[in-house]
Amino acid sequence: MNFLASIGAVFLNGLAASGRMALFTLSALSHCARPPIYLRLILRQMIDIGYYSLPVVGLTALFTGMVLALQTYTGFSSFAAESAVPTVVVLSVTRELGPVIAGLMVAGRIGAAIAAELGTMRVTDQIDALTTLSTNPFKYLVVPRVLAGTITLPILVFIADIIGVFGGFMVGSYKLRFNASAYIQRTADFLQTNDVTAGLVKAGVFGFVVALMGCYFGYNSKGGAQGVGAATTYAVVSASILILLLDYVLTALLFVGR
Amino acid sequence: MSAPKIVVRGVRKAFGRKVVLDGLDLEIGVGESVVVIGGSGTGKSVLAKCIIGLMQADGGSVKIDGGEMVGRSTSERERVMRKFGMLFQGAALFDSLPVWENVAFGLIQGRNVERAAAKKTALEKLAQVGLGPEVGELRPSELSGGMQKRVALARAICVEPEIIIFDEPTTGLDPIMADVINDLIIKCVRQLGATAMSITHDMVSARKIADRIAMIHKGRIIWSGRTAEIDHSGNAYVEQFIHGRGEGPIQMEVRAF
Numbered sequence: 212m213n214f215l216a217s218i219g220a221v222f223l224n225g226l227a228a229s230g231r232m233a234l235f236t237l238s239a240l241s242h243c244a245r246p247p248i249y250l251r252l253i254l255r256q257m258i259d260i261g262y263y264s265l266p267v268v269g270l271t272a273l274f275t276g277m278v279l280a281l282q283t284y285t286g287f288s289s290f291a292a293e294s295a296v297p298t299v300v301v302l303s304v305t306r307e308l309g310p311v312i313a314g315l316m317v318a319g320r321i322g323a324a325i326a327a328e329l330g331t332m333r334v335t336d337q338i339d340a341l342t343t344l345s346t347n348p349f350k351y352l353v354v355p356r357v358l359a360g361t362i363t364l365p366i367l368v369f370i371a372d373i374i375g376v377f378g379g380f381m382v383g384s385y386k387l388r389f390n391a392s393a394y395i396q397r398t399a400d401f402l403q404t405n406d407v408t409a410g411l412v413k414a415g416v417f418g419f420v421v422a423l424m425g426c427y428f429g430y431n432s433k434g435g436a437q438g439v440g441a442a443t444t445y446a447v448v449s450a451s452i453l454i455l456l457l458d459y460v461l462t463a464l465l466f467v468g469r
Numbered sequence: 470m471s472a473p474k475i476v477v478r479g480v481r482k483a484f485g486r487k488v489v490l491d492g493l494d495l496e497i498g499v500g501e502s503v504v505v506i507g508g509s510g511t512g513k514s515v516l517a518k519c520i521i522g523l524m525q526a527d528g529g530s531v532k533i534d535g536g537e538m539v540g541r542s543t544s545e546r547e548r549v550m551r552k553f554g555m556l557f558q559g560a561a562l563f564d565s566l567p568v569w570e571n572v573a574f575g576l577i578q579g580r581n582v583e584r585a586a587a588k589k590t591a592l593e594k595l596a597q598v599g600l601g602p603e604v605g606e607l608r609p610s611e612l613s614g615g616m617q618k619r620v621a622l623a624r625a626i627c628v629e630p631e632i633i634i635f636d637e638p639t640t641g642l643d644p645i646m647a648d649v650i651n652d653l654i655i656k657c658v659r660q661l662g663a664t665a666m667s668i669t670h671d672m673v674s675a676r677k678i679a680d681r682i683a684m685i686h687k688g689r690i691i692w693s694g695r696t697a698e699i700d701h702s703g704n705a706y707v708e709q710f711i712h713g714r715g716e717g718p719i720q721m722e723v724r725a726f
Contacts, residue, residue: 336561339523343555344628345547345579 235427242347242354249355256359260321261367267320268313272371275308276300276378284387296387297397300379305402305410306466309372311458314417317364318450322425325356326446329429330439338430353426357419364418365411372410409465416461417454424450472535474499474632474664475520480529482515489515491688492529502658502665504679506672506710508719511685513668514558517634520666521553522546533632551579554630558637560617562609568620569595569605575628594623598653615646619653626657633658635667639674651677672711684710686719
């Protein structure tokens with residue numbers, strides 16, 4: 212009986228948490244659509260999320276493209292399909308690896324930072340102080356981060372796509388001895404605009420999720436330093452899981468379903 | 470006699486099974502400075518947050534200038550909240566902003582005052598609490614605890630509120646700095662003609678800044694009177710608290726693990 216009660220309690224807690232998160236998301240979306248919009252804060256967040264994440268995302272994309280070219284070559288050469296390497300690299304990077312890897316890196320870097328910052332503001336009464344100074348903390352803290360995440364990640368992923376494909380090209384032409392112009396030709400032949408735009412749509416959703424999870428767990432954190440630490444962990448873990456889950460859903464909708 | 474500025478009637482607030490405010494009553498007149506004293510965990514901060522609107526009471530009534538706060542929508546409460554200024558226990562300064570912008574925050578974000586004009590006002594308020602313009606350019610993390618409290622006081626008075634709430638204004642400060650803060654509170658409240666409610670367990674501070682003192686215990690006000698009357702309250706709880714005795718009717722809850 213106790214066992215059943217435990218399962219029931221976990222289930223109910225899970226439902227309650229999902230409900231709170233859904234309400235937070237709806238509130239974030241409704242505040243995004245209503246003035247005032249703090250453009251200066253959105254710009255600052257875009258610089259934090261985009262510009263300062265560029266080195267880590269760029270490096271990750273570069274090595275991902277390089278490794279992908281190597282792995283594809285070693286696998287495909289066993290049945291004489293080496294010529295498919297440029298196509299596999301460009302489609303994998305633009306459709307899948309670019310958005311997912313950039314999303315995960317940004318979740319680790321930005322999701323954690325947002326949760327820690329808002330969590331510290333919560334436990335030191337700074338969020339309450341905003342309210343007493345006639346400023347809606349949701350509009351001032353959550354909306355700029357969520358909007359910046361949604362706008363910036365596609366830009367970041369577009370750059371990561373270029374760097375990732377370039378990494379594959381470098382390995383292909385310098386190490387695997389592909390003809391450089393033939394590599395580029397094959398890359399361009401099979402790449403369609405929709406491959407890139409679908410990847411950017413994924414990136415927008417992932418940016419929204421990363422910022423939202425950081426804000427949700429930071430905004431609702433309690434219990435001092437330990438609470439802030441827990442909020443940071445939850446933000447990164449939940450954003451990472453949601454990225455992988457939504458990646459499947461979006462792939463099914465954008466590629467398989469059309 | 471004018472109507473009270475703040476009227477609290479039968480306010481209840483519980484967190485799960487823990488009842489923090491249990492039908493609390495309190496009145497604060499216009500321009501009056503009331504200090505609520507009480508031990509840690511007796512509900513002082515929760516009372517302040519229910520009055521200012523940061524927390525919704527579960528029941529009862531909180532009226533500001535006759536207008537009900539309990540059960541009102543967030544936007545209605547936000548409108549009333551513009552009458553308030555608050556000094557938080559830990560100062561609650563925004564780490565990401567320089568000191569002057571912390572002080573001017575309510576003017577820039579809440580009242581749409583131009584940044585240049587708001588900065589000028591902020592520097593005047595900093596001067597009012599004894600801080601020079603050079604402090605305005607520093608970050609809150611570069612200030613001592615006493616300076617942070619002074620900046621927080623400047624921020625609380627910058628929008629010239631009708632009501633100011635002081636949450637443990639002298640906690641964590643040395644006696645001299647605590648006295649400086651007490652003097653500043655008295656000066657600022659008098660200059661603004663504001664109504665003040667302070668919550669503290671520092672009796673030196675309470676005696677200095679209060680016109681009237683109220684003691685909270687187990688979620689209710691158990692004694693209230695003029696500051697001069699507190700030494701002859703005839704209330705065993707008040708006697709124990711103001712003399713800081715371990716023996717008496719107030720039993721500290723110590724749980725053995």
